[in-house]
Amino acid sequence: MRVLLAAALGVALAGCADMSAPVADAPFDAPDAPELPATPLSYVITGVPSALLNDPVVRLIDPPDNPITNAGATLGRVLFYDRRLSRDGTVSCASCHHQSASFTDTARVSRGVGGALGERNSMSIVNIAWVPTLQPAGQPRFLWDTRATSLEHQVLMAIENPHEMAMAPDSLAARLSAVAWYPALFEQAFGSRAITTDRIAKAIVQFERSMVSTRSRHDSAQAVSFTTLTPLETEGRRLFNDGSRLNCASCHAGPQFQNSVPVNIGLDATTTDRGVGAVTGLPQDDGRFRVPKLRNIAVTGPYMHDGRFATLEQVLQFYSQRIQPHPNLAAQLRAPGGLPRRPNYTPEEIAALIAYLRTLTDHAFLTDERFSDPFRRR
Ligand code: HEC
Ligand code: HEC
Structure with a gap:
């Protein structure tokens, strides 16, 4: 009966292409009613x-x-x-x-x-x-x-x-x-x-x-001064905070690994997407973007505002050797003299940094029923 009714509505509304016109129900195969628990989840x-x-x-x-x-x-x-x-x-x-x-x-x-x-x-x-x-x-x-x-x-x-x-x-x-x-x-x-x-x-x-999300391994480790991290993760954490190489934590700061000041990280030497510059109209803002949170970063690829990097390895190769000399490049990413920094991470160091970033994955969050699809699968 429900199917028939939906089909009849679909026929009745099929000619209704005007986006502003009010419609009775969607002129398409809309999902059934959601399945919700009798007592709301918290x-x-x-x-x-x-x-x-x-x-x-x-x-x-x-x-x-x-x-x-x-x-x-x-x-x-x-x-x-x-x-x-x-x-x-x-x-x-x-x-x-x-x-x-x-x-x-x-x-x-x-x-x-x-x-x-x-x-x-x-x-x-x-x-x-x-x-x-x-x-x-x-x-x-x-x-x-x-x-x-x-x-x-x-x-x-x-x-x-x-x-x-x-x-x-x-x-x-x-x-x-x-x-x-x-x-x-x-x-x-x-x-x-x-x-x-x-x-x-x-x-x-x-x-x-x-x-x-508060249930990553990083969160539980933070509560005990990071003593529960493996040696590789501990090395990654040290590198992440290492001011003499490239201080990731100066931008991906605090327990959310983010920052309020948008920056240009030198993805390209010339502007491809103006980013904040298109919002403010100021050339000095060209190529500046929000510093994204790194929570659950291991599962959020592709990376960067245009998704140009498929993997965390590629992101780390970029920071290691490929930062470009854009005129708006952030100060933290410049060596003394102004050229882009080249921390030249070894493969072992890149592995350590990635191991550390993986501690930010919160599996309970990624599978939490409260945030899941309430519509019945067909
Ligand atoms: C000067 C500030 C700054 C520093 C230092 C910095 N980042 Fe970033 N990071 C950013 C910004 C801004 C972006 C987004 C850039 C864009 O998409 O244009 C970003 C993007 C990323 C991304 C991709 C995030 C996503 O959701 O796509 C990762 C991963 C990352 N950074 C890790 C690191 C690591 C590891 C280091 C140290 C080796 C580091 N960052 C150092 C500012 C910084
Ligand atoms: C067609 C794909 C698409 C759909 C549909 C979509 N989004 Fe997004 N969402 C994006 C993209 C792409 C961005 C980043 C856009 C940008 O920065 O210019 C984004 C950004 C966001 C952000 C910003 C997060 C931050 O930290 O600033 C939020 C929140 C968000 N979306 C929520 C929603 C909600 C809620 C809906 C449904 C009403 C929705 N999105 C529908 C693709 C989509």
Whole structure:
């Protein structure tokens, strides 16, 4: 019966190509209702180790205008995995943000609606409740080039982006209102059945903020002064912090391995993608990008804003010998005299650095049921 009804709707709406026109339900083979536990799973952030609470580089926020609730994040989980959020029903947030890859894409650049190729590599969604703050304004910034100033704003950008979901947010609210089971989920999350763009964004952001990773081997080692690392990992940690060679930790700083100041790392000698420069319009910002978190880095390849490196070995070969003399190259990556640094890591040193980076993988996070696809597999 359900199948027949969906087919009838599909026929009725097939001619409805206008993106702004309200639609009853998606004119495509939409997924069935999600399977959710009778008692909502727990999404409220608790039990965060003190190292992560006292991070000097980024701060944990749970803003009063959109605090995480279990019902709100549950709705966010459903929305995150629902292909109805894209114009033609082929793409969900999870299409480009896979849980097993720490919510990145395994493709160099992602495909959106109609197979449209984006320009940048998908970013990890992990510990995003900790926001890097740009000096001196102190405002949170998202995306590789810092162009989004809030997560709620970023969600709507993804939904509207023609390379991603190509969906007008107002039409989306109308489309979801016509799905039998959605209004009840909005009622549980927000107290009434109304479905609005604002509520869609807020629920997804609650889900994103609840994606907290604190159970990597690095986290447990940090609590005991790193005595549980193997000799190879310990050597990698020493190299990672070695100012005389190349101080990785000067940029990938603190327990999240990130930083609030975007930099140019000399991927190319001349600008290929202006990055922050295109946002500010300033030539001195050309080729500068956010310093990404290295949490779960072993599973988030390909690497860099354009996904140019397939493996961590390639990333380390780059830092070892191939940093390019871009005029905006960061000071930490220059030798005395201004030329690019050449730490010339040996193969053993590269192996040690990679072993250390692998301690950042949080397997419990990558398989956590709370963040998994709630729609039944066909
Ligand atoms: C077609 C692929 C695609 C889809 C669909 C998509 N994303 Fe993304 N996402 C990306 C790419 C690529 C980036 C990096 C873009 C950039 O920096 O220019 C990104 C960046 C992000 C970031 C920024 C992380 C940070 O640290 O700044 C968040 C959060 C995010 N996406 C969430 C979402 C949500 C929520 C949805 C669904 C509403 C979604 N994405 C849909 C590809 C996608
Ligand atoms: C001057 C600051 C700086 C230093 C020092 C630095 N990095 Fe980075 N790192 C960045 C930035 C910025 C990016 C993203 C660049 C881009 O995509 O254009 C990055 C990207 C990466 C990535 C890829 C991340 C991803 O999600 O794609 C890895 C892995 C990495 N760095 C590891 C290291 C290691 C290991 C060292 C030391 C050998 C190091 N970095 C030193 C700033 C730095």
